[in-house]
Amino acid sequence: MTQPVWQQLDPLTFNDGVYYVPAGVELQPRLPDWGQRNQPALRERLANNRPHGIRGQKLLCLLCLLCMRHRSQNGLGRSPVWMTLVEGPYGPVFRHEDGRSPHPEHEPETDTHKALKERKARTWRSVGGDVKLEVRRPRARRRPDVVAVGPVLTVAGEVQHSKVAPGDIRARQKALHKAGDRVVWTTNRNADNIAFLHPVPHLSVPALSDYRLYLTEPRLEIGAGAITFEAQRCGWADLWTGTNRCPVTRRAVPCGRLHLYPTFNPRSYSREKAATTAVFPCGPRPHLDHLLEGILHGSWLPYRHRDRVTWIPAASHMEVVAERGGTLELAEGGSALRRDRTNERACERRAGAVAAQSEAPEAENLSSCCGEKPPGRAGQPVVPACQLCRHSPTYYRRDELDREVAQA
Structure with a gap:
């Protein structure tokens, strides 16, 4: 039978x-x-x-x-x-x-979704990428909208036209990242309606009245998700933190050195235009084709600042990471950022660690304020006193917190 x-x-x-x-x-x-x-x-x-x-x-x-x-x-x-x-x-x-x-x-796709997906595929093909649509990634157990294999990277392109739960976005991002893909999300929602995409590398383009314009417009300027930098003396207004604090020491007193600050100044793109040999050169503002080409060729990298991931030029990436911390793994992992203890003093942080180890043999010899032995005891250097605990007044730097989050 x-x-x-x-x-x-x-x-x-x-x-x-x-x-x-x-x-x-x-x-x-x-x-x-x-x-x-x-x-x-x-x-x-x-x-x-x-x-x-x-x-x-x-x-x-x-x-x-x-x-x-x-x-x-x-x-x-x-x-x-x-x-x-x-x-x-x-x-x-x-x-x-x-x-x-x-x-x-x-489920069927909207005409807008299809047009944005085709725009991605067409751009990557024109710069030498081997492009396939709706191909299953076995290690990720997912089928991204577009997969492009370039000379160095394999990039997965996702188009998100409608709003979904942030947890679903993070799960899909994490799965594709584990499969070895660098993921770029594209949406036509404006910057005020893409909070659910902030934890993943994303690009926002304008919402056009006719879906066919996504295939005919020569440039789709990026509304959110990418930024460049300009060098300014310490004390410059920082778009990412909203303060004038030093991005390295996080202190209000300027250190006197030059730092890279995120900026929307059109002049900041002159260095990007002069240094690039891209098929889609950068104009007065970043546009979709230029970013997609740069992502495939590794000239734009994702960087996570606080709870948001932004594409930044690779030429600035190393210096920004050195000043502000963060890693590619943190930017591409898709995990939610932990916000606990972001404003603690170092001594308060150590006090919590000592409280958790109160059964240790040396616990009775530790200060009740910050968990350190008093200055001058064996094995402990004499350090400048602070007004609260008479120990080191050091604060946790942002890069140290980011490393803790990445290791958690």
């Missing part, structure tokens, strides 16, 4: 789409013609099979390969997961037979 088709299928050999049993092909709802360009009448044929049911009778002909993959990877055994086809606001939607919500991979 011949086995059913679902028992013969190995879902691990497919691309997480929908298997159309009568035609024996995999449908990928987010690709043109569902990924079956050689079968232009496939949609009409599928509609005639009535997979959505008629008069209470349903012809089971669509299988969810993504669900069957999950069952196989979790050792649950083979079992069919049937689907139906219904009309949604943006086109046909493949839904589960049992009423569960469809997977994002099985």
Whole structure:
């Protein structure tokens, strides 16, 4: 007796789409013609099979390969997961037979989403990238919108047209980062409506009235997500901290040295224009094609400042990291930033550590104020006294806090 088709299928050999049993092909709802360009009448044929049911009778002909993959990877055994086809606001939607919500991979994309995705793919192809759309990344167990393989990096491009939960964004970012991809998120939402994208490397472009403009406009200027720097004497107003404190010592007293400060000054892009040999040169302001080319070639890198990730020129990255701390791992990891103890004194921080180790043999010899032995005892240097605890008045620097967060 011949086995059913679902028992013969190995879902691990497919691309997480929908298997159309009568035609024996995999449908990928987010690709043109569902990924079956050689079968232009496939949609009409599928509609005639009535997979959505008629008069209470349903012809089971669509299988969810993504669900069957999950069952196989979790050792649950083979079992069919049937689907139906219904009309949604943006086109046909493949839904589960049992009423569960469809997977994002099985939902149609808006015209704006498709246009931004095609803009990314077209830009990366024109600068020598090997580009593929909707390809599963096995190590990430995700399918990013675009994957571009460049001479140095593999970059995954995600387009986020609608607002989603920040946790979902971080989970997707973390999975793609573990797979070895550098991820760049693109949205057409304005800077006031992209807080859910702040923890990941993102670029915001203007919201245009016609989706076709995303493919025809020569430049889509970046509204948020990228910035350059200018060198100024210590004490300059810092856009990132909102203060005039030294970015190295974090003290109100200027140190007298030059530092790199984030800026929107158009003149700051002159160095970027002069140093680049990009196919898409930088104009008066950064624009999408220039940034995408630079990200693929490694001339723009993500940097995390507080709870926001921003693309900055690679030429400035090393100096900014040396002054302000932070690593690529911290910028690309997708984890939420811990905000505890950001304004503590060093002595207060040590006091908490001593309180947690109160059972230590030397606990009775420690000061009740900051957890250090009094100055002058064996093994302890004499340090300048502060007004609170008569010990070192040192504050925690921002880069030290960022390293603690990265190691947590």
